[in-house]
Amino acid sequence: MSAKANILAKLKKSLEGTTPIVDDYDESLVTQPWSYAPEQRIARLRQLMEAVHTEIHLTTDAGWPALLEQLLHDRQLPSLLIAPTTPYGQRFTAHCAGREGLPTLKAYDRPVEDWKDELFNDTPASLTGTLGAIASTGSLIMWPTREEPRLMSLVPPVHFAILKASEIHDNFYEIQQKFQWAAGMPTNALLVSGPSKTADIEQVLAYGAHGPKDLVLLILEDA
Secondary structure (H helix, E strand, O other): OOHHHHHHHHHHHHOOOOOOOOOOOOOHHHHHHHOOOHHHHHHHHHHHHHOOOOEEEEEOOOOHHHHHHHHHHHOOOOEEEEOOOOHHHHHHHHHHOOOOOOOEEEEOOOOHHHOHHHHHHOOOEEEEEOOEEEOOOOEEEEOOOOOOOHHHHHOOOEEEEEEEHHHEEOOHHHHHHHOOOOOOOOOOOEEEOOOOEEOOOOOOOEEOOOOOOEEEEEEEOOO
């Protein structure tokens, strides 16, 4: 018997004749203090995220492509990285189709090894969706996928994110229950509360050291 098997056998034997204790914790302790009326969630999220330099715009499902176009123009961004097979990527591609003078749309549709230099050195902005948000902490929930990899929200200096107002939840416990994380934790769920910042060097706050320098959030109030 291997050392590992021997240890596991001893642990299993030590539990013989015991009765599991029912977990009867009071979930209200982690939910009640951080619960909000539906009309308060956007304001709470906005207050916390703007406090850490997130730029937030309220818009609609019909109006966000035009708003994004204007924001790209205002920042004079020459290109935008999109996920071409996602609903938001398809919507903005259709919005820009056949029009001149707009930023070039780059599709994340190939292995990073094939265009690493361009991604890291010549891709100034990206657009992604979100899984939702947490009002109590002022955090976006990012869930990278094969179509929308983690590098999309990590590498470009400016990250545009789209959030449906109906997917703003009160607290982290509510998220865990909704997505049944007790049955299986996601491998790469992210909580993002603002642009990247650090004060490692001489305690001087600097933005963009480990990720996007700017986080721009578009909240769809009617979605």
